[in-house]
Structure formats: structure tokens, C-alpha cells
Amino acid sequence: MPALSSVQAIVFDVFGTVVDWRSSIIRDLSAFGAQRGITVDWTRFADDWRALYQPAMDEVRSGRRPWTILDVLHRESLVVLLGRHGIEGLAETDIHHLTRAWHRLDPWPDALPGLARLKTRYIIGPMSNGNIGLLTRMAKHAKLPWDVILGAETARAYKPLPESYIRNAALLNLEPAQVMLVAAHNSDLKAAQAAGLATAFVARPTEHGPGQTKDLVPSGDWDVFAVDFSDLAAKLGS
């Protein structure tokens, strides 16, 4: 386990850990539907959209498909789901607007105060499968005070591939052990730890809605366990 005193940068999984993607997407889609008189189950639509996330990235991770950013994968999944839910005749500008719902996600209530504290002592940034443009616009929307935007696109590899963690640490002139990943997902932390990073689990027990059954508790030997970002900042001495 890395010595925490050597950590210089704290990087974050974003979807689910920093922002409440599910409530935000449901709200965004529902507003669009209300405006256009489209009545479908937007909660189910949001969950269906997220369910296509890992399979789409798997095509790229496996090498079956060349490097493709998440905005493109989100759009392709959206088009599939519009058909499946019987929504027809949307204009190109509508599809663009809906794809960009992933740029307009709101933070969990504790995220901003915690990040402000961590920023005084560490380099902070996303280490997300979102692309740079997505993460940059989300940060402006949600007022996330990142020092740097890192993720799959800067590594040209999707998490949890080891190079996604190792290359991003190197982009900060850091060894993996000098970087801590914060995530609400045990699988992400497991891969980061295997790549040599320090790890912190923050519980987000309603990320997937009221009936969530996974990632309720830490399932590995992570360096830090925090109930929210304020607790995380305190445990990291900031």
C-alpha cells in the first residue's frame, strides 16, 4: 500500500462519485420531454442509457474498435434507445442537445466544499472515462474547481485498463503511488490499486437509485474510507 504522505495528486472517478448522473439525466430528459410533449419513462430511459455504457467502452478496450471518445459512444447509445423507446423524428440539434446532457450533471451536495478543501493541499482533477470536452463543460456547469482535466482521453485508454491510471500519473510527472484515486466503485479502486495508486472509497449508496445493491460498502483494502467529500478532506489533512 502506498504511503499516503507521498500523495501529491487526488484524482476522481466522476460519474457517480462527484456528480449524481442519474438524477441529473432524468431531470434533463424529463424537461426535454415535457417541452416536446414526449411521454416515456425517462427514469428507465436513463438507466437503459447507462446500461449501454460499459458494453460500448468494451469495444474500444478490446481493440475491436479504434479509439473513440465517450461523447460519440453516448450519442450512438442514445440513437439506439430513441428507436427502442419509439421516439422518432428528432432533429440533429435535439440529438446533440440530449447527448450533451452528460455535460450538464450536478454534483453531490458535499462535493464542492470537499474539493475546495482538497485543492488547497493537492493537485485535484478528474480521472474519468469522460472526454476532455465533456469534463471541461461539466466542470463549468457544476463549478468543479479542477486543477487539470485528466481521463480516458488523455491516456487514450478507458478505465479500468492499467494504462489509464499509469499514463495519467505520468502526465503529472508523478509515480502511481503519488496519486490517489477516489471512487464510489470498488472495481475502479481495485484496478487503480493494482496499477500502484493510492485509493479512497466514498460511499454513494443512491447513485443507482433507491434500490441500489452494489458498492454500498468498501470491498477491498483501500487506503481511505470516507462517507462523503468533507470526511475525505478531513482524513487527508485538508
Add this chain to the structure above:
Amino acid sequence: MPALSSVQAIVFDVFGTVVDWRSSIIRDLSAFGAQRGITVDWTRFADDWRALYQPAMDEVRSGRRPWTILDVLHRESLVVLLGRHGIEGLAETDIHHLTRAWHRLDPWPDALPGLARLKTRYIIGPMSNGNIGLLTRMAKHAKLPWDVILGAETARAYKPLPESYIRNAALLNLEPAQVMLVAAHNSDLKAAQAAGLATAFVARPTEHGPGQTKDLVPSGDWDVFAVDFSDLAAKLGS
């Protein structure tokens, strides 16, 4: 010339345009020399260091050398100059500390207020030949409120190669004409304009010291000419 109303991101040359590298390097080296009792002409040392900047990048631009980040080039040039100035016996930690002087540059006095205004309306970031780690640490040192860190390392190409501008625009999901480069150097703006970017010249008539003879005035048909970053913010409606 791109229509300015389409500009969504303002990106900046950094060394000389945002930060006063020369005064900062002289100050940093002089402090080190005073502490160690090393007496050399640190102003000349700083100018000599910067003089090795373009030749070092030319090796990479030309393809004679594989991709190499600026921190490595800075360090190599430093080692050459230490020998040339008769400074011997420095420890590895000293050489590391001195190389990182480029991470500790101070902003021109008008930079922070101007950037704060521009940030309310545009995505702002560096588009610098500095590497990500350098630019991130400089931003923390100088309190530069970047939304994103872009530059040679995100494009894997040094300015003024066209791909350095075009790839970084694409990383923001933008066309070149939706991005404006701000620089105190006409040559940088010329290359950016040729790549399709909007351009703004900000005069920094003492970047190279009191006897500066170049880049005192705009020499091309740039979209905006500003005397400082406050003027720039006003001219860009923010």
C-alpha cells in the same frame, strides 16, 4: 477571419503572454545562488536558458527526436548551461529544483483579473509548449483559474506545428474557428491563424527585458489587439 461570435474557448500562450518568465527565472536562480554562495550573472543565465528553448524543441518538431516533454528539454539545457557557466557539483535534488523554476513563474499584474472575467463567458486554458505537469503546477503557484490544461503534450506536437492547434481544438469538441489564441508573439498567432483559429495579440514589451526589439506591435491581421488582459476581456465582451 473567423467570426468572433462563434468563439467558445480562449486559449493562451503562457511563457511571456500570461507569466513573466524572465523576471521569475532570474529571481528564482538568484535566490538559489545567494543561498549556495554561487555568483554568476543570473540574468545572462536566464537568457541563455531561454535561447536553448527553440533549438531543443526543433529536434522534436523535425522528428529527429521522439516526443519529449518540455521538462526534460529544460533539464538538458540547464545541465549544458551549468557546465558553460562553471557551476559544478550540484546534487540531483538541486538540478530537479532548478528545472522546476519553470513551474514557479509569476503572472503579469493584469493576468489574473483579466482571466477571471474571461472565465465567466468562455472556456479558458493554456495552449502552451509546457507539459501538463508544468502547466498544472504553475497554475497552482500563480493562481491561474484555467478550466482545462492544453498544450503541446495533449497534442503531442510543439507549436507552431499546425496539429498543435488543431488537435487541441478537437479535444474541446470545437472547430479551429471556435477557438481564439491569445499570444504576445506574432509568429505563434500567424501559425494559429493559418490553422483556422481566431487570434488576439497582447503586447508584452518587456518580456525579454528593457531592450526588447521584437513583438512590440502586432504584425499581422489579428482579430483583436489588446494592451493587456483587462482590455482583452472588455474587447471580448466579458
